[in-house]
Amino acid sequence: MRARRLTRTLTCIAALSLAAAGCGLSGGSDGGDSTAGGCKVDQGNVGSGKLSGDVKGTITFQTTNLKKDFGDYFNGVISAFEKAHSGTKVKWIDDPGDATFTQRLVADAQGCTLPDVVNINVNTAVALTKNGYLLDLDKKAPDAGKPFVPNLWKSSLYADASGTKVHSVLPWYSGGIVQTFNTELMKEAGLDPAAPATTVLGLFDDAEKVAKASDGKYYAFLANPQLRIPADWQQMGIKVLSEDGKSFTFADDPKTAQWVEAMTKLYKAGGMPRDSLSATQDPANVYGQGKLVYGPTNPNFLRFIQQNNPTVYKKTGVAPYMLDALGHTVGAPQYIGVASTSKNAATALAFAQFLTNAENQLAWAKDPNVVIFPSTTASLDDPFFQSVKGDDPFAEARKIVASDRKTATADEIALTPGELNAISAQIQLAMQGKKSAEDALKEAQSKANELIKQGS
Template sequence: MKISKLALATITIGLATTACGLGGGGVSSADGDGATVGNCQVAKGNVGPGPLTGEVKGEITFQTTSLKNDFAQVFDPIIADFQKRHPGVTVKWVDDPGDSEFTPRLLANAAACTLPDVVNLNESTAIALTKAGYLLDLDAKAPEAGKQFLPNMWARTTFAGSASHTAMPWYGGFNVLVFNTELMKAAGLDPADPPKDVFGLFDAAEKIAKASGGKYHATVATPMHRLKTDWQAIGVKFFGPDGKTFGFAGDPQAIAWVTRMAELYQAGALPKDTLASEPTELSNRFAAGKLVFGDRNASFLRSVKDNAPSLYPKVGVAPAVEAKAFNVWEGQYVAVAATSKNAYAAAQFATFLTNAENQLRFVKDPKVAIFPTAADALKDPFFTTRSGTDPFSTARKVGAEQAESSSVSTPEEIAARMAENAAWGDAVGKAVATEVQLAMQGDKTPEEALKAAETKANELLAAGQ
C-alpha cells in the first residue's frame, strides 16, 4: 500500500489460517533448552513466562509495508542510530508491497519459520498472526514496551480475543471533518459550526441540496466506505445475542441510518451517479468544487494541497462526526516474531523505532499526514500549535486532541469493537453495501435490505471470508 492509502484504512482481507496449513494456529511449547512455535525451533526464552534477557546483538530483519522507496531519509538514520548504540547488532531493512496477498504471504512465512524479526502489520494481519501464535507476547517478554504509548491507545491494541499485547501501535490517520468553507456558506451553513455527528451530516446534506439545486452536494452516495465506521459511531449492535454471528438487521440505529440514506438519495441530496463509485470519485469531486465534505482522513488534505492548490486555503477542518468510533484505533502496528533468533534485540529495536523521538521523525516528513501513538510525541509543538488557518496544522491539532481526550474503553468495549473489525471483512462490507444500495434505489425497504444483508454477511462469516 502507498502511504496515502495506508493511512486511510487498514487492509480488510480474509483471516483464515487453514490455507497455510496452520489448522487453527501455531502452538508454543518449551522443553529443555529449546522451544517450538508452530513447527519452528526457537529459544526457550521466546515462549512462556518471564521477560526476554540477553544482549542486543546479532542480525535482525525489519520489514515495513511500502515505505522504503519514499522514506529512506527517515528510517536509515533511525537504523543507524540504533546500531551505533548497540554495535553488536545489524538491522536489515526490507519492504513488502502490502498487496492483497499480504496476510496469506506473512502467514506462509511464519509457517516456514521466516517471519521477519520486526514486522510492520495492519490490523487484519496482526489478528491472523496472533491467532496463529506467531507474534511475541509483549506483556510477558517486553513488559516495558507499552509505557511509551498513549494509555488509551495501548489499552486497545489487543487482537483475536487475547488480553495480551502482541504488537505495538505505530502510526495512523485520524478522522477529521474536512469541508469547503465557501460552499458551506453558499448553502447557508456556518463553517464555524459544522456537523458534529453522523445524522447531523445527513441533515446538512439535505440543506445543501436544497440550496445548491443540484450544482453541488454534501458527499458521494456510495455507502461502501461509510458503513462500518458510521455504524460504530452511532452504536449499531453488529452481533446477535450469541456475540458471534451478525444480528444488525433489527437494530433501530441501523434501520434509521439506511432509511436516512435512502431518503437523501431519492431526494437528490446525494449525487445519483455515485451510488457505486470508486473511492477516487470523492477526491475528484471535492477538488472540482462539487462536494462540501471531503474524505474524513487527514491524509486527504495532502491530495487537496497537491491537486487543488487554489482550494486548499478555503478548506476547513473540524473534529470527525465519527469521533465516537474511536474505541479501537485502526492503523499500522509493529510486532516482533515469536520465531526470532534474536528476539531480545528485535524487541529492543521495535521499542526504539516506536518511541516519541523516532515517531516524530516520521510524522514530520512533509510527504505524510499521519499521527503518532507515543504520548510524548503528541506534546510536541508540531501537534499542539496551529499555524494560522493552515488545514494541515489544524488537522494535526484536532487529531492530537481527539487522541488525548478519548477515554480508555473497558475491556468489554474493546473486545466488542475488535470482534466487529475482525468479522467485517471486505466481502462482508461489499455484501451489506449492495443491499443498502437496493434500499437507496427504492427496490427494497430498509428492513428488507438489512435482513438480506445480515443473512449474506453470516454466510460469508461462516465461510471465513
C-alpha cells in the first residue's frame, strides 16, 4: 500500500483503447454459446438471469503482489474453499502489479484468457467492465452486495458497453485515510494539535501560520500539486468531471481557483520547500526527518514512521480526515472481479464471494504485517476495530478509519498520468506567479480534455 491515500490510483482507461467492435454482450441464461468482449462464452454468463451451475472444477485466481508476504493466509483460504466444495481446485497466481499491470490483464482478456477470479484496481475495473469481460453481478448475483458497507457497494459501479453503470466487482480491502501531523511542530507554529483543520482551505490557513513561524526550518507540506489533486478538490465538493466522464469541469468552479490561490500564497510564503514544486520526493521520508508538519494520510505510513523514525512517531498526532463540503471521504478499494469468460463461472463466483466474506476479510485485517481495512459491515463491527486498545498513533488511526469506512464511498476521481501531468504543470506555473489561477485552470482543463479525446 502506498504512503498516501489510495485515491492516487490512476483511471480513465481510455489509454488502453480496447476495440469497441469486440465488446458486445449477448445471450440469455439458458445455456449454449454467446459472446463477452469478443470471446465465446456460455450464455449463462451474460444477458439476463441469475448465474447457475455446480460449484466444481478448476479455476484460476490472480492477486496483485501479495504472495510473498501473505502466502499462508491465501493458501489457507483456498484450502478452506476446496474442502467446503469437493471437486474444486483453485490455482493461485500472483502478478507483480507494476506499471503495465492493467495493459497485461486487458491483453489477457482480449485473448480470452482472463483469470477466472482476479484482484483489480479501479483502472482495470473500468476497462474490463466497459468491454464486457466481468460478470454483471446485478444480473448474475443480485444479492452479492448484502455483506458490504452500503455506501461502498452503492458507489462501486462502472459503466458497461452500453454506458449503463453496473456492479461488476466485489469491494475488498482499502487503506483508509486520516490526518497525521507532528504535534510539537504544530505547537511551535501556534496551532492546537487537538483542533486540526476540518476543511481543505482551513488547512491552508493553518499552513500559513507554519510558514510564518518556521523561518524555513520546517514546512507545512510538499509543494507538488500532484500530491493533492484531485483529492483536495473532491473533498471541497468541486465537480472534477462531467457526469458522462467525457470532459473535465474543474475550472468552472470558483472554489478551484481559491485552492490554486491558496497553494500559490503558501508557496510564496515559504510554507513549502522551494525544490519540491515539481520534485517526486516521498513525503513520508521528509516527514520522518522532522521537516514537515503534516504527514501522508494513509495509516500504513504510521507503521513506516514507527519502524524507521520512532522519535518522530512519538510526536505524531492523528485525527479524522477533513470531510469538508463532501461530508465523507472517498477512495477506491481493491476489488475482486469474476471473468465473464470463465468456463466455471459458478465456481469462480462462489470463490470470489468466499474470499471477500466478513470472516475471511477480518482474518486478513488482523494480520500484524498488514494495514488494511475490510469492506464488509460485519468485519468493521468486530471488536478488533471497535474496541481498539492503546492510544499510540496507529491505534488511534485504526479507530478513526474503522468508523470512516462506514460512510466512505468509492466515488474516486482518478487521473491518468498524462492528465495529472498536464493539470499539474499549469498549476505549477500559477504557483510561480507566471499565470493567474483562472488562466492556469482554463488551460489545464483544455489540455486535459484534449487528452480525453485522444484516449491518453
